[in-house]
Amino acid sequence: NAGVTQTPKFQVLKTGQSMTLQCAQDMNHNSMYWYRQDPGMGLRLIYYSASEGTTDKGEVPNGYNVSRLNKREFSLRLESAAPSQTSVYFCASSEFRSYEQYFGPGTRLTVT
Amino acid sequence: RKEVEQDPGPFNVPEGATVAFNCTYSNSASQSFFWYRQDCRKEPKLLMSVYSSGNEDGRFTAQLNRASQYISLLIRDSKLSDSATYLCVVSAYSGAGSYQLTFGKGTKLSVIP
Numbered sequence: 001n002a003g004v005t006q007t008p009k010f011q012v013l014k015t016g017q018s019m020t021l022q023c024a025q026d027m028n029h030n031s032m033y034w035y036r037q038d039p040g041m042g043l044r045l046i047y048y049s050a051s052e053g054t055t056d057k058g059e060v061p062n063g064y065n066v067s068r069l070n071k072r073e074f075s076l077r078l079e080s081a082a083p084s085q086t087s088v089y090f091c092a093s094s095e096f097r098s099y100e101q102y103f104g105p106g107t108r109l110t111v112t
Numbered sequence: 113r114k115e116v117e118q119d120p121g122p123f124n125v126p127e128g129a130t131v132a133f134n135c136t137y138s139n140s141a142s143q144s145f146f147w148y149r150q151d152c153r154k155e156p157k158l159l160m161s162v163y164s165s166g167n168e169d170g171r172f173t174a175q176l177n178r179a180s181q182y183i184s185l186l187i188r189d190s191k192l193s194d195s196a197t198y199l200c201v202v203s204a205y206s207g208a209g210s211y212q213l214t215f216g217k218g219t220k221l222s223v224i225p
């Protein structure tokens with residue numbers, strides 16, 4: 001039981017490049033989330049998916065798109081990366097009607 | 113005004129000390145409250161939930177004051193392994209069985225031998 005996994009662990013992009021961050025959970029959780037964490041800013045919600053087939057914007061959605069591929073997988077796409085998107089990205093999941101969120105190990109992204 | 117505010121620290125305390133962290137939140141509709149722990153370069157993990165009646169888990173005591181919109185965490189007999197960043201978190205229902213968490217920026221604790 002791996003919990004929440006994220007790939008890649010590290011990534012360096014040039015401005016304007018695109019990439020997709022992958023997230024998968026094996027806990028049969030309904031809800032999944034993408035956060036970014038920046039120094040001095042705390043964790044901020046980018047997008048979330050309350051259940052398979054639904055996605056909603058969080059606090060900082062601009063510049064990102066998401067896909068809830070199935071119940072297990074929730075991906076985050078950067079279409080045209082910008083230096084302001086340099087951050088640590090965390091994926092999380094939670095059971096239906098549960099407060100507790102379980103986080104993946106994070107992806108450290110640098111955009112130059 | 114930031115929704116969840118914490119003293120960023122750092123708090124540098126000797127082993128065995130008692131340390132208290134405070135947090136305030138602005139959204140009176142917040143329904144649930146938590147402390148998460150985040151080790152350096154790791155993901156956040158739930159430390160404990162916070163209830164109005166107060167709750168204790170070993171050396172850790174959490175308290176909530178809804179009227180003042182204030183949350184606290186007390187760590188007694190600090191251990192070196194308690195060194196981490198402590199995140200104050202509030203939750204509100206966002207529909208379809210999902211809750212949105214709002215995180216404070218965290219308070220860094222270093223326990224010194």
